[in-house]
Amino acid sequence: MSLEIGFLVFPRVQQLDLTGPCEVLASLKGASNHLVWKTLDPVSSSTGLRLSPTATFATCPPLDVLCIPGGVGINVLLEDARSSNSYGSRRNARAISRPSARARSLGAAGLLRGRRATTHWNAHDLLAHFGAIPTKGRVVRVGNLITAGGVTAGIDFGLALVAELAGQTEAETIQLALEYAPAPPFDSGTPETASANVLAVAKARLAALRQAREAIIARIAPG
Numbered sequence: 001m002s003l004e005i006g007f008l009v010f011p012r013v014q015q016l017d018l019t020g021p022c023e024v025l026a027s028l029k030g031a032s033n034h035l036v037w038k039t040l041d042p043v044s045s046s047t048g049l050r051l052s053p054t055a056t057f058a059t060c061p062p063l064d065v066l067c068i069p070g071g072v073g074i075n076v077l078l079e080d081a082r083s084s085n086s087y088g089s090r091r092n093a094r095a096i097s098r099p100s101a102r103a104r105s106l107g108a109a110g111l112l113r114g115r116r117a118t119t120h121w122n123a124h125d126l127l128a129h130f131g132a133i134p135t136k137g138r139v140v141r142v143g144n145l146i147t148a149g150g151v152t153a154g155i156d157f158g159l160a161l162v163a164e165l166a167g168q169t170e171a172e173t174i175q176l177a178l179e180y181a182p183a184p185p186f187d188s189g190t191p192e193t194a195s196a197n198v199l200a201v202a203k204a205r206l207a208a209l210r211q212a213r214e215a216i217i218a219r220i221a222p223g
Contacts, residue, residue: 034060
């Protein structure tokens with residue numbers, strides 16, 4: 001099986017949101033991963049890690065899977081017509097996915113209307129502004145559109161996608177090879193399990209980012 005898998009990479013991308021599913025899908029036999037951006041110039045992730053695109057919108061081969069990660073840089077991407085048109089034009093890919101803030105990016109490209117989708121808990125409700133049906137879940141699939149929750153859910157997304165493409169045995173084999181057996185030291189990974197104090201602190205830290213996205217959505221969201 002030969003698969004061409006593209007990952008949108010952009011300034012201030014959430015590094016783990018990109019590299020988590022990329023690590024999983026790179027383990028799939030016959031898969032070729034491409035980091036796609038406007039140019040081949042290196043970009044810095046939201047934490048400063050430098051990433052080098054391997055293809056541009058113009059040179060990227062036809063893709064079987066297009067993955068759109070999230071991060072602070074999504075704010076700029078939401079109003080970037082060139083980027084939205086590029087992945088919006090790839091509706092015929094076998095899977096169009098977004099491991100986190102990316103769901104809003106897909107919304108800006110008009111790919112979410114009337115479809116169930118999920119994203120990071122701090123912006124889950126914002127999906128409705130793009131005509132999506134906000135749905136709880138680490139991974140949500142509707143047709144060829146797959147969305148996932150925030151950051152670490154990208155690994156779950158990658159494994160779910162492998163199962164779709166190559167079967168559950170292959171997905172489980174990759175999971176074992178990566179020793180992906182989450183056992184976090186604290187049970188604070190979701191708003192439902194975190195304490196009220198921890199949730200308040202997290203919301204305060206993310207408040208400026210959310211406010212910026214709300215302002216952008218007010219400008220661009222359809223209707």
